[in-house]
Amino acid sequence: MKFGIYYAYWEHEWGGNFLPYIEKCKRLGFDVLEVACGAFHLENEEYFRELKKCAEHNGMLLSGGYGPRPEHNLASTDSAAVEKAFAFYADVFKKMEIAGIDRIGGALYSYWPVDFASGFDKKADTERSIKSMRRLADMAADHGITLCMESLNRFEGYMINEAYEDVEYVKAVDKPNVKAMLDTFHMNIEEDSMVDAIKLTEGYLGSFHVGEANRRCPNPNGRMDWEAIGKALRDINYDGYVVMEPFVQMGGQVGKDISIWRDMSHGATEEMLDADAAASVAYLRKTFCK
């Protein structure tokens, strides 16, 4: 297993410059930096060549994350909008390949966060999504990219809330580069058993996000049974990335989308955030790799 962190831990806005985080995260003890792909269209190819160079120089791996904006909803009834989404992803995949990013995870099958007031038809949306995902998978395969379908809690998504739904979706798409993805924050709300959920994804798990129930950095004093979670991952021979996705700061679009309405960092400085992340990855590595 390789251990990573999502850059947005330190940020208030999606996007931004990922370059400084490569060196920082290497220094803090990570193997992987996960970046947001939603603003890749705003950067030119030179930036992605630079990202790759910087990652290689620091011995770091990069992975991608994206919570699709509504206009990139592959399950939309508006086929013209879906075509535009494919064009967006074509550009993202090209740039991911330049940067050496071989996997992207998130609610790629739908959009995020879902506006439940707008109404939806889960069955029909899922059928459209599966059809679109087969086409997206072929596009991604041309760039050596794997697509990871992240199961989300009921307040953020409706198509895939549990591991069994994730595996059903992935089996229905039936493409080797489309995988399931779990996140302990979402699982904590939806799964009867974290261990059973992980075991259900054996052979299908493409990415794994970790965080405490309130999205703090994984730590031995939280409510998650990290020993059991690590053992379940070892039992299914999971050898992919384990990426922590902590959110503790208020403000900006990040704070709004993640619903951080109080300063969970208690006024932490950047150095204090760094120290928490470093302690967390050391703890996870020790607990997950036995």
Ligand SMILES: [Mn+2]
């Ligand atoms: Mn996640």
